[in-house]
Amino acid sequence: RDVYKRQGLPQEGPEGAGAASDGGPARARGRFTRNFVVQGSAADWALLLLAALRRALFEQGLRAQLVFFQHDEVIVHCPAGETGAVAEAIRAAGELAGRTAFGETPVRFPFTTAVVERYADAK
Numbered sequence: 766r767d768v769y770k771r772q773g774l775p776q777e778g779p780e781g782a783g784a785a786s787d788g789g790p791a792r793a794r795g796r797f798t799r800n801f802v803v804q805g806s807a808a809d810w811a812l813l814l815l816a817a818l819r820r821a822l823f824e825q826g827l828r829a830q831l832v833f834f835q836h837d838e839v840i841v842h843c844p845a846g847e848t849g850a851v852a853e854a855i856r857a858a859g860e861l862a863g864r865t866a867f868g869e870t871p872v873r874f875p876f877t878t879a880v881v882e883r884y885a886d887a888k
Contacts, residue, residue: 806866810874813862815839821854829854837876840884848880 815834818841822829829843829851843851855878863874879887 810862810866811837813865814858817858817861817865818854821858822851825850825854827851827854852878852880 811834815831818839819831822831822841827843827847827850829841829847831839832842833840839855841851841855859874859876863870863872881887
């Protein structure tokens with residue numbers, strides 16, 4: 766029960782509680798559980814993407830370097846002449862990560878790639 770309190774989820778209260786407009790404690794635990802699975806799956810996918818991207822950059826002999834990852838952003842520094850190869854490596858790594866984590870599925874994991882001279886210009 767303390768875990769749910771720390772997460773800010775409603776707790777069982779006096780008799781009749783749980784019939785609140787938010788669906789009560791059972792519904793809150795269900796939302797927490799579903800979110801946990803979604804966030805965990807996204808983290809697995811992201812780790813697989815990063816591993817595939819590091820490998821691809823190394824195997825292609827590129828000078829590109831992974832420098833930052835947070836939530837849904839990957840920043841790769843590379844010489845201007847490598848931008849096309851790096852963008853393709855990112856796309857391919859995303860597809861490989863999806864197949865590795867979830868098998869063959871019609872679900873796609875779209876993301877955009879921006880080639881910029883400095884991070885402040887990325888959108």
